[in-house]
Amino acid sequence: MQGSEVMSLFMGEYQHAVDGKGRLIMPAKFRDELGERFVVTRGLDNCLFVYPLHEWNILEQKLKALPFTKADARAFMRFFFSGAAECELDKQGRALIPNNLREHAKLNKEVVVIGVSNRVEIWSMEVWQQYSEQTNLSFESIAEKIMDIDL
Numbered sequence: 001m002q003g004s005e006v007m008s009l010f011m012g013e014y015q016h017a018v019d020g021k022g023r024l025i026m027p028a029k030f031r032d033e034l035g036e037r038f039v040v041t042r043g044l045d046n047c048l049f050v051y052p053l054h055e056w057n058i059l060e061q062k063l064k065a066l067p068f069t070k071a072d073a074r075a076f077m078r079f080f081f082s083g084a085a086e087c088e089l090d091k092q093g094r095a096l097i098p099n100n101l102r103e104h105a106k107l108n109k110e111v112v113v114i115g116v117s118n119r120v121e122i123w124s125m126e127v128w129q130q131y132s133e134q135t136n137l138s139f140e141s142i143a144e145k146i147m148d149i150d151l
Helices: 028-034 053-064 071-082 099-104 125-137 139-149
Strands: 010-017 023-025 037-042 048-052 085-088 094-096 110-117 119-124
Touching: 010 023, 010 028, 028 048, 028 110, 037 053, 037 071, 037 099, 048 053, 053 071, 085 094, 110 125, 119 125, 125 139
Parallel strands: none
Antiparallel strands: 010 110, 023 094, 037 048, 037 085, 048 119, 110 119
């Protein structure tokens, strides 16, 4: 990492709304790290992943290294890249989320925007609440499983 590069660190949970035109106000705490332009793509668990351009470039390089001879690698790359869109913030800090991405994440009105280390996730409020309830019940067993990776 070069001296001028700073690793993105997103954390926190913010409730916002998508307006009738499909625009979402990005939390003020995320705007500086995201920059004026960033990439939004279909995420896992029915949410959207949002990456600053420098993080997207790092991820792109890693995904390029996947063996294209493997069907799963090809399928994942198609899913991930075909849903990607470069977005930008307007003067009010809003980003227009493309319709296909809003449909993927079931974004209607109320949404939750969360920071997850090097990316931001955008969730439908309803889907986030269901996911949180399910995950909360098994949080301790999940923690035990991932402790094997030496955190």
